[in-house]
Amino acid sequence: MIEFKKISKRFDDKQVLQDVSHIMYSGKTNLIIGSSGSGKTVLQKCLVGLYEVDAGEIIYDGLSFTKMNDEEKKMLRQQIGMLFQGSALFDSMTVEGNVKFPLDMFTKDKESEKIKKVNEVLERVNLVGTNKKLPSQLSGGMKKRVGIARAIVLNPKFLFCDEPNSGLDPQTSMLIDKLIHDVTIEFNMTTIINTHDMNSVMEIGNNIIYLKDGKNEWTGNSKDIIFSENKNLNDFIFASKFLQDAKEMRMLEAKGKKD
Amino acid sequence: MLKGMVSKPENSKLYWKEFMHQCSEIGIGSLGIVCVISLFMGAVSALQTAYQITSPIMSKLIIAQIIRDTVILEFAPTLICIVLAGVVGSKISSELGNMRVSEQIDAIEIMGINSKTFLIMPKIAAALVTIPMLVILAMVLGIYGGRLTVDISGIISTETYDRGLKELFIPYNVFFAMMKAYTFAFIVSSIPAYFGYYVKGGSLEIGRNSTKSVVVTCVVILFADYILAALLL
Ligand SMILES: Nc1ncnc2c1ncn2[C@@H]1O[C@H](COP(=O)(O)OP(=O)(O)OP(=O)(O)O)[C@@H](O)[C@H]1O
Ligand SMILES: [Mg+2]
Numbered sequence: 168m169i170e171f172k173k174i175s176k177r178f179d180d181k182q183v184l185q186d187v188s189h190i191m192y193s194g195k196t197n198l199i200i201g202s203s204g205s206g207k208t209v210l211q212k213c214l215v216g217l218y219e220v221d222a223g224e225i226i227y228d229g230l231s232f233t234k235m236n237d238e239e240k241k242m243l244r245q246q247i248g249m250l251f252q253g254s255a256l257f258d259s260m261t262v263e264g265n266v267k268f269p270l271d272m273f274t275k276d277k278e279s280e281k282i283k284k285v286n287e288v289l290e291r292v293n294l295v296g297t298n299k300k301l302p303s304q305l306s307g308g309m310k311k312r313v314g315i316a317r318a319i320v321l322n323p324k325f326l327f328c329d330e331p332n333s334g335l336d337p338q339t340s341m342l343i344d345k346l347i348h349d350v351t352i353e354f355n356m357t358t359i360i361n362t363h364d365m366n367s368v369m370e371i372g373n374n375i376i377y378l379k380d381g382k383n384e385w386t387g388n389s390k391d392i393i394f395s396e397n398k399n400l401n402d403f404i405f406a407s408k409f410l411q412d413a414k415e416m417r418m419l420e421a422k423g424k425k426d
Numbered sequence: 427m428l429k430g431m432v433s434k435p436e437n438s439k440l441y442w443k444e445f446m447h448q449c450s451e452i453g454i455g456s457l458g459i460v461c462v463i464s465l466f467m468g469a470v471s472a473l474q475t476a477y478q479i480t481s482p483i484m485s486k487l488i489i490a491q492i493i494r495d496t497v498i499l500e501f502a503p504t505l506i507c508i509v510l511a512g513v514v515g516s517k518i519s520s521e522l523g524n525m526r527v528s529e530q531i532d533a534i535e536i537m538g539i540n541s542k543t544f545l546i547m548p549k550i551a552a553a554l555v556t557i558p559m560l561v562i563l564a565m566v567l568g569i570y571g572g573r574l575t576v577d578i579s580g581i582i583s584t585e586t587y588d589r590g591l592k593e594l595f596i597p598y599n600v601f602f603a604m605m606k607a608y609t610f611a612f613i614v615s616s617i618p619a620y621f622g623y624y625v626k627g628g629s630l631e632i633g634r635n636s637t638k639s640v641v642v643t644c645v646v647i648l649f650a651d652y653i654l655a656a657l658l659l
Contacts, residue, residue: 212532217532241538241539253528255532257533258524271437273537
């Protein structure tokens, strides 16, 4: 579980986050949604400490992250997996090298066991047989999936994914959502996903925080979203006519059930 | 930067691997250019020394001695390290800069690895091991280049040259040159690493910082050269 209270962050003249508070639960897929530039990436990076917050507190399983020293942060981070928006693969290493890197660093397993584990996660992200390719030889979506494989290979306690399915086709996108959802439940991870993919919101939105201009505008889950009266949220989620109709249908359905 | 760098490695085997990799990158990678430059600097100093020493009363042996001493004292350590600032320094700077900009350094940090220790330490260590070796190689090849040249252009015979080399040889000079080599090796690796590690922005800044790091490295090398000469000679 990760709790953050009133965190604020500004860059020079721009207030990117303002008093954002929320709780991210373990065993759930927690979503951060919001339009481009609303501060999703900055919020994630603040939570893991890549950016220093200006104010507020971040608490991991009851321990204050903000108060930890460098060594304690380092220990905590060994339980964190993170997928960056730009994948951030090590471009001097092959796909296998990238995914194996955390295993090399933190486990004492035999080489054959590590390779077996690598192949297992590569299979889960649908990338069998790409072991020897370099990141420069992969498509954007493939890089993203290697990034996910690298993030989950050690079964981290906390998983951060910055737009795991942007740039993926709908089918692969759903596969990735399902994968993240499954490992979250299987290993009781606290998973935090940045997304503006409406499919993901509906499918795996256990706990959603909607950011608008760096402020916490709305929180709830995928069911609440349908009935939300928040104008900004509705405009953001149900941007197209098609989605608006879908929302109305759902609402009617739900009403029918009640009557 | 140096302060946050010394921490206990998470897995010493991986650090060792990275160190060996850097040794081959820095050492083997610049072997070719070092060989070419050393041979030519020996050759050119042979021609120019012979040109300047025309007086018939001076012993011909002195040509060999001048070549030997300039190569050992100045050319091999300083000139080679200036070149390495360009070859090795720009590579270190742009490699780290690229890792910074594409968030690879953040990815390492987030795994709970000290990215400074993991990325910078092996580079500095490898430079400290390989660059002095390159400098010794440059000394040998520089003197050999001079020998070839005096022979080909008939300035003096190789026997006279070899005799000149052995006369009035001061071992302290080699020690002094090695002090230079270690100092410069540290400069050549740490300054570009600093510039690369702290790049902000995009690919434009990577290039800009890499150029800046080479310029700064060269200036610092020359400055250190002066200080060392003033202190140790
Ligand atoms: N390092 C930085 N320095 C200055 N400003 C920044 C920095 N990083 C982000 N910002 C600003 O913070 C704001 C939020 O950026 P952020 O990357 O969090 O958006 P986002 O919600 O992730 O958008 P997207 O969906 O496009 O990824 C933007 O206005 C951006 O200009
Ligand atoms: Mg983002």
